[in-house]
Amino acid sequence: MVNVLGVVLFALGIGISVALHEFGHLLTAKAFGMKVTRYFIGFGPKIWSFRRGETEYGLKVIPAGGFCEIVGMTALDEVAPEDAPRAFYRQKTWKRVIVLSAGSITHFILGLLIIYVAAISLGLPNTQNLPIAGEISQCAQATQDPVTGKYSPCTASDPAPAKAAGLQPGDRILSVAGKPTPTYNDMVTITRDAKGPTPFVVERDGRQLTLSVDVATVQRILDPTKPLGPNDKTGPVGAIGMSPSATISYGPIAAFGATGVFTGQMFGAVWDGLKALPTKIPALLTAIAGGQRDADAPVSVVGASLIGGQAADRGLWWFFVILLANLNFFVGVFNLLPLLPLDGGHIAVNLYERVRDAVRKWRGKPAGAPVDYVKLLPLTYLLVLLGGAYTLLAITADIVNPIKLG
Template identity: 60%
Template sequence: MLAYIFGVVLFALGICVSVALHEAGHMVTAKAFGMKVRRYFIGFGPKIFSFRRGETEYGLKWIPLGGFCDIAGMTALDEVTPDEAPRAMWRFKTWKRTVVLAAGSVTHFILGFIVLYLMAVSMGLPNALIGKAQVDTVSPCVQNATTNEQVLNPDCKPGDPAPAKDAGLRPGDEIVSVNGVSTPTYPDVIAKVQALTGPTRLEVRRDGQLVPLTVDVAQVDRPVADASNPQAPPQVVKLGTIGVGFPTMLHFSPVAAFGGAGAFTADMFAQTWDRLLEFPERIPAVVHSIFGGERDPNTPVSVVGASRIGGEAVEAGLWSLFLILLASLNFFVGVFNLLPLLPLDGGHIAVTWYERVRDWLRGLRGKAAGGPVDYTKLSAVTMVLVFVGGAVTLLTVTADIVNPIRLQ
């Protein structure tokens, strides 16, 4: 129980640090361009303490659920004093305002990458997302099996087939093609081999060189779970196999880790975008779970739910899952914050570039610049989006309390 509580607190602390650095990204870039930053606070609600350094007040508040960076003149509607007016944010060039507005999300992306890089050089990165088709183990034989235990620990007898061993496959070999068809990931290798039998051409990368091999694929009994009904007993079917295992974790040198973490980051960005597109259609499932329905593990979670999962991961000793979850949350927040919707940073970026394009078109017609956008005309749309966002947050928090997603 103590490990669980420690994990929840640690994950929540990680979120707080991420938010604090998000706002620091806005502050640092704004100061670098000469904009006036009035205040930088972590948290909301009553003030615990603050201090002033130069023209900026720094402080901490009681509710650690966010933070803010108060930049003078973020919009033309913000009141500024006469001495602040020349340094009001809205007076700066479009690209500078864009950099400041995007800096928060970029900070999340950098944090996510740093987490993955540190994993790559220490505990390794899960191969489930990378899918590298690098051979980890070569089985002494392959046999019919009705359980996964029998698959992993065959009781080899004289005469049992050993396709990979006989073909000369070695741990460390990377399978790049099967029968001339490229297999960039190990699921590609498995899918291709399962449909084959008999002599099959493989091409592997060994010590930087491409080596052709011929392996005699064996058709054996294998247990296969029903994807549509995970609770049902596995069905035993005939599948092709060569008797190799692929690594669950990939380890990298400090230099190679940049490439490994980069590839992993790209995969997580793609998955984040997919989750965002699926977000609206999964909300009904969240409502269903609140009223007693089974919680779909693919439904959105709040900070509360993510922290609970982080706590369970620590309790189970799954630190890699804890860190992957923390990195993925940073990527999600970073991407979500760039959506062109007010009051998100992406909405402010969209308005900034609308002004720039509008003034460019007016200039082509010989007209003067149109001036800053009147945000009061967007207040109705902004309030609707705030209401929808608040409702979704309330739903996910409620679901994460009454019917949380669990690891087991």
């Protein structure tokens, strides 16, 4: 039931993002005095609408996007004489570029807000592997299976060093036995070599505390970097019964910096993902044919919603909201690519006209004619066909062989 709720909520989040995207176009167009005749969410037959002023607002049957209709988007559009001064193509280039980019900017703002709210509530992913305590276990399990990597269940005789010493979720371990621990792996490495009472310096609520942790000696895989297998050697190492925190929560002020850093990381990942899209087609075909689904393969909004449902079912709400923020960044960046019919393609055409006319003016010539969009239709149709085929491929893979959270 929670899974279904998560799918519905994620799909609703996507719908709100689309509505706000189009609202960005609407708001900026009206602010510059352009005439907006229709603002609809969805396509196909109309379900419901109302008119306020000169604009009709409404919903349509197919929830696969939306549109904001502005009078005179190109010089080829028919425009009533009384509307000509307010036509889109009659406005200054900088105004047109702002209106065209407003949808993507709205996605970026929405993504930033989502990340900031997550930072001060659910937390942001611990991408730097910082030594921050997550779950404090009931014990330091005595043994580890070398084949599966699983630990033995806790028994009454197993010690609980971290719990007994008073370590708490959210504590950041600064040093162990006097040795600094910049990462969680560093902390584990030092702890594995420790035995008995050991000083752990931790940071809690801005204060440093020194806790004496009675490190237990347990049986573990000696080389955890190797693949699991029956030939893995186990031996005595130190352990305290603690797992790392997957997320880090921030205060309202510190969250600004954390949001900026994490947003930069996400933009880098989005750009890398966009560049890799053509190379991911074989992975989608393999998934459709029944092969193993590549976790790095692209997903459609259907697949993203299914993953959101899984995250909700596991209580990973931080992952749910970060996924939604990532989707907003992806759509925002993708929409700015200089390809028609994307907004970025229209921006490129408008900037081309501006630069061309500036060069012509410098050479003493009059402004050139508006770009003939009819001549660009073959390329536009080709890109729509390729994009539609890719989307259909991703949706099919998401339905027959969806990505499952590990």
